[in-house]
Amino acid sequence: MTDRRQIVRHLRMFNELGVQGVSRDASWRARATAAEGDEAPAPVAIASGAGSVESEAGDPPLAREGAATVDSDAALAALRANIGDCTRCPLHAQGRRQVVFGVGNAHAHLMFVGEAPGADEDREGEPFVGRAGQLLTKIIEAIGLRREDVYIANVIKCRPPGNRNPEPIEVATCEPFLREQIAIIQPKVIVALGTFAAHLLLASDAPISRLRGRVHPIGGGIRLVPTFHPAFLLRSPERKRDTWEDMKIVRALLAESA
Numbered sequence: 201m202t203d204r205r206q207i208v209r210h211l212r213m214f215n216e217l218g219v220q221g222v223s224r225d226a227s228w229r230a231r232a233t234a235a236e237g238d239e240a241p242a243p244v245a246i247a248s249g250a251g252s253v254e255s256e257a258g259d260p261p262l263a264r265e266g267a268a269t270v271d272s273d274a275a276l277a278a279l280r281a282n283i284g285d286c287t288r289c290p291l292h293a294q295g296r297r298q299v300v301f302g303v304g305n306a307h308a309h310l311m312f313v314g315e316a317p318g319a320d321e322d323r324e325g326e327p328f329v330g331r332a333g334q335l336l337t338k339i340i341e342a343i344g345l346r347r348e349d350v351y352i353a354n355v356i357k358c359r360p361p362g363n364r365n366p367e368p369i370e371v372a373t374c375e376p377f378l379r380e381q382i383a384i385i386q387p388k389v390i391v392a393l394g395t396f397a398a399h400l401l402l403a404s405d406a407p408i409s410r411l412r413g414r415v416h417p418i419g420g421g422i423r424l425v426p427t428f429h430p431a432f433l434l435r436s437p438e439r440k441r442d443t444w445e446d447m448k449i450v451r452a453l454l455a456e457s458a
Contacts, residue, residue, distance in 0.1 A: 272306035272307055272384050272385060272386075273306045275306075275384045276302070276306050276381065276384055276385075279377065279380050279381065279384065280301045283299055283301065283357065283377060284299075285298075285299065286299050286357065286358065288373050289358075289369055289370050289373040289374070290367075290369070290370070291356070291358040291359070291360060291370055292358065294360070294361045295359075295361050296317075296322055296358040296359045297322045297323060297359075298322065298325050298358075299325075299357045299358060300317040300321050300322065300325055300326065300327055300354065300357055300358070300359070301353070301357060302327060302351060302352060302353035302354075302381055303326050303327060303347075303351070303352055303353075304347065304348065304349075304350050304351035304352050305348060305349055305350060305351055306351065306384070306385060307385070308349060308350045308351040308385060308387055309387055309388040309389065309454055309457060310345065310349070310350045310351075310387055310388070310389050310390075310391070310450065310454060311350065311351045311352070311353070311382065311385055311387035311389070311390045311391070312328075312336065312340075312350060312351070312352045312353070312390075312391045312393055313353055313354065313355060313378065313390060313391070313392055313393060313397040313401065314327060314328060314352070314353070314354045314355070314393040314394065314397060314429060315354060315355055315356070315365075315366065315393070315394050315395075315396040315397060315429060316354050316355065316356045316358070316359060316360055316363075316366050316396075317354060317356075317357070317358065317359040318330055318332070318359060318363055318431075319359065319363070320333070321333075321359065322358075322359040327352050327353060327354050328352055328430070331431075331434060332429070332430035332431040332433075332434060333430070335430040335433060335434060336352070336393075336430045339430070339443065339447060342444070342447060343447050343448075343450060343451040343454075344451070351381075351385050351387065353378060353381050354378075354397075355371055355374060355375070355378060355396050355397050355400055356370050356371060356373075356374040357374055357377065358370075358374075365396070366396060371396070371400060375400065378400075382422070383420075386420070386422075387422060388421070388422065388423070388453065388454065388457045389422070389423055389424075389425060389450055389453045389454060389457075390418070390422055390423075390424045390425070391424075391425050391426075391427060391446075391447075391450060392411075392424055392425070392426040392427070393427065393428075393429045393430065394408060394428065394429030394431075394432060395407075395408045395429075397426075398411050398412075398424075398426035401418060401424055402416055402418065402424065402426070408426055408427075408428060411426040412425075412426045412427050412428065412442065412446055413442070413445065413446065413449075414449075415449060415453065423453055425446055425449055425450050425453070426446075427442070427443045427446035427447070428442065428443050
């Protein structure tokens with residue numbers, strides 16, 4: 201593929217994410233983008249040395265140094281085997297086809313956590329494969345990565361009937377499995393996609409519109425960046441710009457950890 205075609209492809213991708221243009225002017229980069237009626241997000245708290253969220257410090261690393269000494273793939277496989285054909289919460293009897301565990305690079309620096317599988321995910325056995333998943337793929341590619349470079353999981357592993365919100369018992373039952381996935385992968389950055397992931401991982405009930413736009417340390421050297429769920433962006437495309445701003449923060453954090 202020629203350089204010109206690559207540029208065109210990326211420009212189209214950015215346009216779909218709501219990016220209307222770029223500028224090298226510092227005031228443009230620093231401007232706030234609070235939605236009408238929302239409280240403006242607090243300044244991004246990036247650790248010393250992170251630099252601007254517009255950093256062009258090259259591609260972020262795709263795996264941790266020394267990752268080959270940690271058999272994360274085997275640990276994830278063992279965790280999946282332990283979950284089995286799960287019957288621990290009522291969802292197993294409410295129409296779900298299969299457990300949707302997670303997918304991606306077991307040594308990834310970047311992990312995405314969503315809410316729950318939908319109909320496409322329940323059928324395919326992989327998170328984020330429907331329309332929302334296609335948008336997530338574009339979001340990942342917009343920061344210079346591929347789906348296979350990151351790890352993708354959900355708060356709960358089975359589809360709720362009718363794609364309803366997860367019930368507290370379902371979240372509580374699945375939470376240890378998500379925590380174990382995080383402990384095995386040891387990502388540098390987690391992107392919480394939507395309210396349920398952000399609330400669980402931050403132990404907060406604040407609206408996602410107030411949690412996003414900043415970095416939240418959550419222990420173990422992991423920093424969490426909440427943003428809108430891709431399914432919400434499909435319904436409210438005007439918020440794609442906010443998600444792009446959040447992903448620029450993610451890109452800077454990954455560059456910092458290089």
